[in-house]
Amino acid sequence: MFSKIEHVEDKVVHYSDIVLEYATEYGLKILGALLIFFIGKWVARKVVTLMGAGMARAHVDSTLISFASNALYVALIVIVIVAAISNIGVETTSFIAVFGAAGLAIGLALKDTLANVGAAVLIIFFRPFKVGDFIEASGVMGNVKSINLFSTTLTTADNRSIIIPNGALIAGNIINYTGNHTRRIDMAFVIDYKDDLKVAKEVVKNVLQTHAKVLNDPEPIVAVGALERDGVQLIARPWVAVDDYWNVMFEITESVKLEFDKHKITVPFPQMDLHVKRGEL
Template identity: 75%
Template sequence: MLQKIEHVESKVTHYTDLAMNYATEYGLKILGSLLIFFIGKWIIRKLVMLMRKGMERANVDPTLISFAYNAIYVAAIVVILIAAISNLGVETTSFVAIFGAAGLAIGLALKDTLANVGAAVLIIFFRPFKVGDFIEVSSVMGTVKSINLFSTTLTTVDNRSIIIPNGALIAGNIINYTGNETRRIDMVFDIDYKDDLKLAKEVIMGVLLSNPKVLAEPAPVVAVGALAQNSVQILARPWVSVENYWDGMFEMTEAVKLEFDKHGISIPFPQMDLHLKQKES
């Protein structure tokens, strides 16, 4: 009986010593891995925040700042995680292979989504437009509200939000109405063939020159555009600042109509003459 007790005690002592050895050896490795992960994560966050503040001070586009911040942070976290696992004595080559295979599978499954991400990178670096620009794309016009990795949000003039995938956005033509500082207003005014053409041109030019929103350079142009079937078409081409485009066009269109009324210049409209023939009984 005493021998059995001694045998059991020796086994307990053996396993206790073995457990203590493993705890000492792997406990230090686990502690080291945790320190590598958390300290590395803290350092990465500080460095990425410093990079973000530096880009903000350099007036870098906010979309580019957000993209660079997220991409660098995620990549650095993956590196720190692999380093922490490697400190435990685990062979990380297999993990890299697994991550690569998983990345390939995810890429094939989400190829359309990744195409939107690639399109976002092109938009950010080549900058065909930026937040706040008024653009026309995919038969939609609106002000760019936000640009993220997957889509671009436009706000229309009637305050609707339209979300366009970045891949579809760069696949067609992009018209940026506010990409330049100035913009030309194209207006057409019809007058009757019986009206005084020179007087009508003088009236239109007077309206353009009297509007403070019209720029002196380039100078406004008033010219006969076409001799149409029912009217003489006069073209007006004033230049204004981008922010004054709509207000300037509305003001000048109304002013030309009022001046035409004062000078007796008519604006023809389609008419139909009906001739009735009465049949004799």
Template identity: 75%
Template sequence: MLKIEHYEDKVQHYSDLAMTYATEYGLKILGSLLIFFIGRWIAGKIVFLIKKGLNKAKVDPTLVSFAANATYVGLIVVIVIAAISNLGVETTSFVAVFGAAGLAVGLALKDTLSNVGAAVLIIFFRPFKVGDFIETSGVMGTVKTINLFSTTLTTTDNRSIIIPNGTLINGNIINYTGNDKRRVDMVFDIDYKDDLRLAKEVIMEVLKANPKVLAEPAPVVAVGALAQNSVQIFARPWVAVDDYWDGMFEMTEAVKLEFDKHGISIPFPQMDLHVRKGEI
């Protein structure tokens, strides 16, 4: 009889203990789960609003994606730490461990992270964007993609060139399509015997007749140099960026045809040799 009562007392004790732990820690676990799921929902809404605002402001899509992902990861880390802390776990050690791990990873991947840092600079300061035609690191091409580690250019002959962002940002960058207008620099050589004024008039007429040439800034035609074999005439018309190559090709061909019509020659390098017969 005593054994049965003793067994019942133990069962009651463990039942009370289980109920106490279930009540205490069950509520904490439930609270932590609520913190995590509600926090994740709120983080998603915040990221959605950030993306919507940036897209409305017509920010570069690469920057929108980067900002949204970075914000979401940061919010999730804060939410997880808050959920763990609600369970009564000391989170200071976790933060220290994460910090040490981050330092070790940073040292191991310093070159890769430098490319990421360069990508952040490119995205925020925007020296160029997708679709721009640039020259950098000794190559030229249209910017196809910008990611966290590299930038891909497509050359005029349809080759893909992948440049690490760190290398790209440390060199000179020439953006040929950064502005809406661009000047076409052309040089035409004529013979010293040709009519200089007529040649200038012919070139100016060709420039003004081309619909791609802008009225403002006005085109300029001037003598640029008296070279060894020719008189060099500089032509400086302005065109829209998208019309640069077509405009240059059209004007160059038209000037040659007009020169032929007016008898204006384009001299070749030549040398006059005078031979003197010595006295015997």
């Protein structure tokens, strides 16, 4: 009986030694892998932060800074993960091969999503617009709120958020209303045929020339645009700074109407004359 007990004790000791051996060997490796991962992640964040600060000091566009920072962080994290796995003893060559095959399969399944990523790269580097610009694309208009790897978010004038996939955005025409420093306002006013045309032109020209935010170069233009059915069309073409576009347009429209009233210049409206003929009963 004592021999059986001793035999069991020997087995327990044997398995304990095995467990201790594996725990010592792989426990240290796992601990080392965890240290590599957390320290590597901390270093990756510091590197990305330093790079972003350096690009900001160099006055690089904020959109490009965000894109480059995200791309660098992902690349560094992948390197850290591979190093941590390698420390455990996993063969990284085969792991990378499996990862590549899985990446290929995922890429084929998500080709439309990857197309959006490719479009984001084109937007970032060719810069048809940037964050803060007012654009028209994919049938909608708004200020560019953000650009990420998959989509672009616009904020409309009535404060709605519109998310457009980058692939669809880059595939169509893009109109950037704030891409330049100045912009022309195209305005049209219609006066009655009975009014003095020269006086009306002088009134409009004086409103444009006296407005503080209308630029002198290029010089604003006032001309006859068309002889319409209801009156004479005057066109006005003032140039303003991009940020002043809407305010100036509203102010000029109001000022022209008030000046027309002072000079007895009428603004016609569509009307119909009905002539009734009395026939013999």
